[in-house]
Amino acid sequence: MTDSAKPTLLVVDGHSLAYRAFYALPVENFSTKDGQHTNGIYGFLSMLVNLIKAERPTHMAVAFDTSRVSFRTEQYAEYKANRSETPAEFRGQIPILQDCLAAMSIPVILKEGVEADDILATLATEGAEQGFSVLVCSGDRDTIQLVTDDVTLLYPNVQGVSQLKRYDPAAVREKYGVEPAQYPEIAALVGETSDNLPGVPKVGEKTAVKWLTQWGSLEALLENADKITGVVGGNLREHIEDVRRNRSLNRLLRDVELPLGPADLEVKPIDAVAVRDIFSRLEFRTLLPRVFEATGAAADAAVAEPAREAPAVAEPDAAGVAAWLADASGDVAVTVAIVGGLPSRIGFATHDAAAESNWSPEVAASIAEWFASDAPKVFTDAKPQLKALTRAGLSVGAVAYDASLAGWLMRPSFPDKNLGDLVDRYLGERLPESDPNQLVPETEGATPAQLAWYTLRVSDALREELPARVADVLETIELPTQRALADMELAGVAVSHEKLSAFSSELGARADVVAQEAYATIGREVNLGSPKQLQEVLFDQLELPKTRKTKTGYSTDATALTDLQETNPHPFLEQLSQHREATKLRQIIESLDAAIGEDGRIRTTYVQTGSQTGRLSSTDPNLQNIPIRTDESGRIRAAFEVGEGYETLLTADYSQIEMRIMAHLSGDPGLIEAFNSGEDLHRFVGARVFGVEPTDVTPAMRTKVKAMSYGLVYGLSAFGLSKQLRIEQAEAKQLMTEYFARFGAVRDYLRSSVETARIEGYTETIFGRRRPFPDLTSPNRVLRENAERAALNAPIQGSAADIMKIALFRIHDEFRRAGLASRVLLQIHDELVVEIAPGEWDAASRIVRARMGDAAELSVPLDVQIGRGADWNEAGH
C-alpha cells in the first residue's frame, strides 16, 4: 500500500497498455459510425480511469514510444525485428488517444531514441528520490527491475487490461524467486521472444533462478560458466555473448533527459468541454461520467447524468393496473415475463413511475383496452412478448419503439441485442442480474418493471443516437414487419409427418446400401461422415491427388469429390457422394419431422436482427434453407401442405430482384431496357455481350452471362468466374470485359459505391438502412478486399430485403383490413408462402401481387411470379 503521507506518482506505458486493449476488446463493438476503430483507446482509458479512481495519484504521466527505432536497435539490429508490423487500425488510434489524454490534462511524454519504459524508469527513479510513492503501470516485464519499496509495478493480467496485478518487492520475490533488481538477469538467461532476444536453449525461469541463487549474480555465473555440467552448461557457454547482450539491452535507462520531472506532473483539472467533445466524436457515452467521477470534475448535468434510481415499483391489483396505465402519460415501457409461451408477470414503467403484477385473467381483462389502444408502447425485443400476449387473447396496438431493433439498426454487426448489453452500451450501467450458476442466487435479477424502466431509458438514448433516416427504417419498415412476423410464427405451417417419415426410411435404407458398397470398395468400414477418416481413405489408402487445403487437412467437400472423379475416377468417390446426398437429405427431414408440433404445424422463429444486411434469418428450425435444387427435394417441399380449414397454398416470388435493384441503382440504360423489354434477362444480356440476336443466344452463352450477372452482385473476380464456369481465366476476363463494355454504368456504380462507403464508413440501402464498414480502409489486403465485396453487396441485398419486408407487412395488414382469413406463413428472402382461406384466392392473390409489385418505385418493374397448389412443391411450379 502506498504511504498516504507521500505524494503518489503514477506513470503509465501508453503504448503497451493500449496495444493490449486493442487485442482484448472486439473491434466490432468499438467502432464509430464513420468507421474509426476505438477499442484500444476505449480499453486504455477505461483502465486508466479505474486506476485513477483506485489509486488517487497526485501526479501522473503517460509515456509513449516514438518509433520502433531506439538506442537498442542501434546496438542490436534484430531487436524486436520479429514483431509483425503493428496493425494500422491500432496505430491510427494512438494520436487520438494522446488527444484524449491532452483533454484530460494528463501529460504525454515521448522522446526520440528511447522507449516508453525508459521514460517510466527515469520518472520512477527520480520520483522515488524526490520522496514520491511511485506506481509504474506497464505491460512489459522488463519494468519489474524498477520495483523497490517506493516503486510498485502494476502489471496487466493475461486477458486484457482490466485486471492489474500489483508487484511490490515481496510479490516479485514470491513470483520469480529473486530480488526485483535481479529480474533482468533471469530474463537475459531465458531470453525474450517478443523482443527477438534469444536466450540460452533449454534454460527457463527455474534453471535461471537456481543458477543465480547458487552464484549470487549473473556476472559470477558467467565467470563460472565452465563449472556448469550437462547439456545446459554447454548451451550456456555457447550463448554467453547472447546473455551479455540481452542483459545490456534489457537494462532500462534511468537518466533520460525529459522535458518534465515528477514535480511537474501534478494532476490538473480536466478540460471538460474538450473531453466531452472528443468522447462524443468517439461515441464514448459511458466513459464520460466515469472520467468525471474519477477525476472529480464538476460534471455538468447535461453531460453526465448520475445513474438514476429506478422509481419505486407499485404492485396494484387487477383494477389498479388499468388505473395506473390510465394515469401514465407519454411512452410506457412494457416487459412481459414469459413462461411456457404465456405471460407470467408483466411490468410497466414511465420515466418516474413503475408498476408490475402477476398475470391473471383479471389482469388481462383489465389491461386489454390499453394494449389494444394506440398508447405508445416501448419494448425490448417485442416479438416474443407480442406472441405471448396474443396467445393470452389480447390484441396489441402498434409498438412505438423497440430497443433491440433500434440497437441492431445502429450497429447491425453487434452480436448481442439483449437488454443487458444495451444498458451497458447506451447507459453505461449494469442491469441487475441473477447468477444463473447458483441455485440460490446471491443477487436478485431485475423484475419486469425494472426491465421496463431500463428499456425506456435505453430507448431514449437510442432515439438520440439513431440518424433520422435510420429511425425512419425502424418506424416504417422494421416495426410493422415485426408485427407480421409475430403472426407468421404463431400461425406455423402444416407439415405432413407421413410424407416425411416415408421418405426418411427410404433414404435411410438407401444410405445403408451405399455405405456397404463403399466399405466393400475400400475393404474396411469407416465413418463416412468424418472428414478426417475420409482423408485417410482418399489420400493415404487410395493415394488420390491432394485437393484444396483446409485448416485441418485436405478438402473432401462435394466440389473436391467431383474434381477428383473427373481426374481420377474411382467407385468410392461416387459411393461417397451418394451417401452424402442421402444422409444430408435424411438429416434435414428428420429435424423437420422432430419440429412438427402437436397440431401438425412447424413454427419457426424469425430473427429480425439476425443479419448485417437487413435480411431475416430463420431458426429452430430454419425454414429458409429447405432443399429445392435436386429432384428429390421436391418430396420434402411436398410435405409442406395447406392446413386444415384452408383451401390452398400460394407462393409468390420476386424474379431477379437483385439484378433489378442493380439496374435501378446503376441507372444502366442497357440493363433497364433489358427489364423493360419483357425479354428473358439472361437472353437479352447474352445477346448484347456476344453480339448476336436474342434468338441466337445458346444455352452455354446464357449460362455464362447468368453467372456473370449474379457474380457481380457478390463482387466476383475473373478468377472466381472462371472457377465457377470451369473456363480459362482469360476467357472469364474476356467475358467480364465484354460485359462491362455493354453495361458500363454497372461497373461505374459498383466502383463508386465502394468508394463512397470508404469515405462515409458505411453503405446505405435505397431506404436508408446503414451498414458500417471500418475495414474498407484497412491496410490489410485480405480484410480490405473482403470488406469491399461485402460493401458492394450490402446495398443490393439490403434493398431487396427492405422491399420484401415492406411488401410482407403491407400484405399482412391488408389481409386483416379486408377481413380475409388468408395469412402469410413463410418468408424465404424473395419468396412468400401464403395460406389461402376458402374462397379467397382471387382477393388474396390480387393483394399479394399488387403489394409486392408496388413495394418500391424503381426504374424497372418488380416482376412477381405466383403459384398455386395444395403443397409447397406444387405451388412452387
Next chain:
DNA sequence: CTTCAAACGTA
C-alpha cells in the same frame, strides 16, 4: 459439456 471446423442447405 462446450467449442470449433467442415460440410451443405437456402436466397
Next chain:
DNA sequence: CGTACGTTTGAAGG
C-alpha cells in the same frame, strides 16, 4: 480469389 444466413456432425478442448 462471390454475398448473406443456420444446422448438423465429428473431433478436440475442458
